[in-house]
Amino acid sequence: MAGIYLHIPxxxxxxxxxxxxxxxxxxxxxxxxxxxxxxxDKRKDYIGEAKIATxxxxxxxxxxxxxxQLRAILDKLGETxxxxxxxxxxxxxxxxxxxxxxxxxxxxxxxxxRLSIGIQSFFNEDLQWMNRAHNAGQATECIRMAQxxxxxxxxxxxxxxxxxxxxxxxxENVQRAIALQVPxxxxxxxxxxxxxALDTLIRNHRRQDxxxxxxxxxxxxxxxxxxxxxxxxxxxxxxxxxxxxxxHNSSYWRGETYLGxxxxxxxxxxxxRQWNVANNAKYIAALREDGVVGDGGGIIAEKxxxxxxxxxxxxxxxxxxxxxxxxxxxxxARWGAEAAQNLAERAQRYIREGKMTALRTLVLTQEGKxxxxxxxxxxxxxxxxxxx
Numbered sequence: 001m002a003g004i005y006l007h008i009p010x011x012x013x014x015x016x017x018x019x020x021x022x023x024x025x026x027x028x029x030x031x032x033x034x035x036x037x038x039x040x041d042k043r044k045d046y047i048g049e050a051k052i053a054t055x056x057x058x059x060x061x062x063x064x065x066x067x068x069q070l071r072a073i074l075d076k077l078g079e080t081x082x083x084x085x086x087x088x089x090x091x092x093x094x095x096x097x098x099x100x101x102x103x104x105x106x107x108x109x110x111x112x113x114r115l116s117i118g119i120q121s122f123f124n125e126d127l128q129w130m131n132r133a134h135n136a137g138q139a140t141e142c143i144r145m146a147q148x149x150x151x152x153x154x155x156x157x158x159x160x161x162x163x164x165x166x167x168x169x170x171x172e173n174v175q176r177a178i179a180l181q182v183p184x185x186x187x188x189x190x191x192x193x194x195x196x197a198l199d200t201l202i203r204n205h206r207r208q209d210x211x212x213x214x215x216x217x218x219x220x221x222x223x224x225x226x227x228x229x230x231x232x233x234x235x236x237x238x239x240x241x242x243x244x245x246x247x248h249n250s251s252y253w254r255g256e257t258y259l260g261x262x263x264x265x266x267x268x269x270x271x272x273r274q275w276n277v278a279n280n281a282k283y284i285a286a287l288r289e290d291g292v293v294g295d296g297g298g299i300i301a302e303k304x305x306x307x308x309x310x311x312x313x314x315x316x317x318x319x320x321x322x323x324x325x326x327x328x329x330x331x332x333a334r335w336g337a338e339a340a341q342n343l344a345e346r347a348q349r350y351i352r353e354g355k356m357t358a359l360r361t362l363v364l365t366q367e368g369k370x371x372x373x374x375x376x377x378x379x380x381x382x383x384x385x386x387x388x
Contacts (some may be wrong), residue, residue: 001053003251004081006036006073006251008062009280012096012133029359032262033069035287038301040080046259046267052081055089056116059114063093067106070240074111088247088353090155095134098142103148114153115146116246122176126375129164129207136144155184160222161215162190163208166315170218171225183244185362187222188237189215216370223366236321236372248304252319254286260344271311275368308388312339320376325363329359335388339381346379 010029012113053076062070070091077083091112098104098117108114121127134142146154156177160170177185190210201207223233229237238246251258260267264278277283277300286300298385306314312335319326332340343362350356355368355375364372381388 001251002047002050002256003054003056003248003258003338004047004052004077005099005248005258005260005265006055006062006282007260007265007276008057008059008065009263010059010064010095012064013062013131015131028284029065029069031284031288033065033072033278035284036073036262037076038287040076042299043259043261043267044080046269047081047257049082050257051084052077052087053084054251055083055087056248057089057091058116059092061094062091063095063097063098064181067103067110070107070112071110078111082191087113088153090116090246090248092116093142094118094132095138095142096143099138101149104146104151108150113151114155114246115151116147116157117142117154119143119156119158119177121165122173123169125164126159126162126169129162131160140176140180143182149179150227153184153244154182156182157185158185158187159190160187160218161210163210163214165218167221170221174222174225183241184246185226185231185239186237187219187239188369189219192323219370220329220366223369232323234323236369253322255318262265272303272305274301276301307383308335309381309383311335311388316379317344317373317376320362320379321362322365325361327361339388342381343379 088109093115119139120130120132122136122139127135158173179376218245226239231241233239236383263276263280263283266273266275282300316326328340328344331343347356347362351358355365357363357365368375
């Protein structure tokens with residue numbers, strides 16, 4: 001089984017915190033669709049005969065596409081690749097694009113069976129601070145409307161740790177999602193990425209900076225609330241009722257093969273990673289003319305061959321983010337008993353400090369999850385290590 005990610009690089013407006021590749025100009029949208037369809041033909045050998053278990057339309061804002069454009073994309077996928085009969089097809093959507101029931105019926109008719117909605121908050125002050133295009137009323141109504149049109153498999157994004165979000169409002173955000181019977185929540189600490197509008201506003205003292213202490217406290221509160229509500233904390237930022245994990249994102253965390261289509265999209269086959277040019281005009285021109293050919297064929301792309309050490313370090317990073325944890329038996333089988341023993345010994349410090357448990361696998365505790373990236377980095381192997 002494999003997955004396909006499609007990057008739709010258009011947004012209605014720029015959120016202040018976002019550092020993904022996108023354009024707020026929709027002029028190139030009609031030229032982009034033929035280019036994306038052409039890339040499918042050129043990249044189909046990356047997957048080979050593997051069945052496609054998951055498809056994810058991300059961005060950007062895929063819900064900005066016309067239903068006819070979505071249908072063209074999904075029809076082409078079905079013609080080009082072998083889709084599993086039970087394929088999960090997720091589309092990211094924003095509340096301001098979800099105001100008409102007819103639109104959502106068209107999405108379902110095109111083949112979308114899971115929605116990931118960028119709610120971020122149910123409070124207007126937070127949405128305005130982040131420069132979101134929707135309001136609090138739309139945030140609630142779009143969920144109810146989607147459910148009314150048969151979308152039961154819904155995920156929403158929520159952001160915590162911002163200066164406009166007191167603990168009481170954070171609790172109300174989470175409780176609102178639970179009351180609306182949303183089966184999957186992706187919750188992220190507000191991050192100030194370099195060269196974003198938020199970074200500039202904070203440096204110019206036009207926005208208050210985020211507080212790491214507030215973020216840590218709200219993350220701990222979140223974990224308790226979600227556990228009490230019966231959600232599995234199956235990955236650092238993701239919570240799901242039983243049976244509602246994101247199959248697409250779970251495939252990333254298991255290190256399975258996926259093909260990325262569209263500008264800036266990444267692909268991974270276990271031994272290498274490839275990423276397309278993060279420029280809409282160059283992407284479209286290359287596919288129109290076949291004039292600039294990268295390893296993907298007919299697109300501008302870069303590729304990195306992963307060394308065994310890089311592959312191991314990646315496994316350490318992604319496995320520690322999951323509730324299943326890092327399996328030392330798997331490490332021994334793939335990278336050698338010496339590597340597994342090395343990890344077991346270095347993990348003892350975090351076990352003693354109460355940041356990790358060691359049963360069948362190494363799993364981060366709640367306290368450890370606050371430091372997940374740092375713990376993973378500390379367990380990484382030196383890139384020059386010749387024993388791996």
